Amino acid sequence: MKFTIPSARPGMILAAIGFALAVSTVAQPTPARAFDAAQKSEIEGIIREYLLANPELMLEVQSELEKKQEEQKKLSQAKTLSEMKDQLFSSEHQVEIGDPNAPVTVVEFFDYNCGFCQRALADMNKFVEEDKSVRFILKEFPVLGEASLQAHKVSQAFNRLMPEKAGEFHRLLLGAPGRKDGEVALKVGESLGADRAALKAESEKPEILDGLKEAYRLADGLGITGTPSYVVGDEVVFGAVGYDALNVKVANLKSCGKTVC
Template identity: 30%
Template sequence: MPDRSPNRRHILKVIAGFGALAPLPLWANPMPTVEEVAFDPDIPVLGNPDGDVTVVEFTDYQCPYCKLSFLQLSDVMKEDTGIRLVLRDWPIFGEVSRNAALLTLASNSQGRYADAVHTLMTTRDRLTFRSTANLLGEAGVDIDIARGDLEARQDMLVGLLSRTEAQATAFQLQGTPGFLIGKALYKRGMTADDFRKAIAKARA
């Protein structure tokens, strides 16, 4: 059955309805460090690898608010080339989400990580094991190679997901999405204007 996720305009209204952002300084959460979250060597980087502001998104490929926030941030990144983006996969919606996260990470060995992320973040279809493989194939990922790479690097990739889950728990995130921008933590979805303000604050 197709995913009847709320449309973009409706979700924007829902996000806006939460009120003003309330960033939480990291000193309120002694662990993990910004370095551990934003500069994990096992996670591919999107945007500008040398950007002056890092945005970390705790995400699940089946979370509609994660997808909308990602699209809003993508719009901001077209204006601002100083953004370094790190996606921390936190597959809270079960094994299908976990499979999507692992295959997407594995696609990096083929140079297709960015394409895979964009495809899964923009699809409106409900993910299954089969549809995930089909979508990634359409994005240029050789699924057989990705599965082989996943098997070869399983300990590392599964360990990466475990680290992300531990970080989300330490930050007391209640679900996805969550964002670490500079040194401030945002426990909610964000609009383009929200991102602009948070990024400006991080630079200041």
């Protein structure tokens, strides 16, 4: 049985497929059997011809796919924010900067070798210095290679040994010029009074990577793949958007409880 399309118009591809299926079903005895190879080939040819004649349809398909993916990402983010709230806001592996009782919390995922994170350090400092109602929770998310991983391990070790100076360590290491690795992190720790041997030994313990594993689980659920990324209220913000953009979201949170009022 042959299948033809009289002309190529929007929506015709669905009509053609439906027609092909309907005719094939009518023409076959009950119970219906699957299309044979020739019929499958002919239907595929119809679809191919239509798409070649109407390539703009692929843009519509891509648009719908992106919309669906965005909806799925939002659902995953909401689920993660709900089910992993303790890991996001109350983890033993995080560093907090600002008033711990501040009503507004900004969670930042960062990498010590991320240039944009280094620039965003000034944004965080401005918030906690000028607005006591905002605190930052810092999630180390080393994604830029081995040097970042080694710096992360020393950072986590320092946080365990000298938690009272964790914020100062963070500012010094992230703000330091050049590539940050384990050695640079050890020197920063020493400058703040840490014993180098003890710090290095702590950084080599297997459990030092527990925070990294937790951060990766959070990032996966939130759709975070790069740094810096933020969680402000119920919104995930990607990239170094700057102080002003973050401040709008913070102000809205204070006003209506959402980042967009």
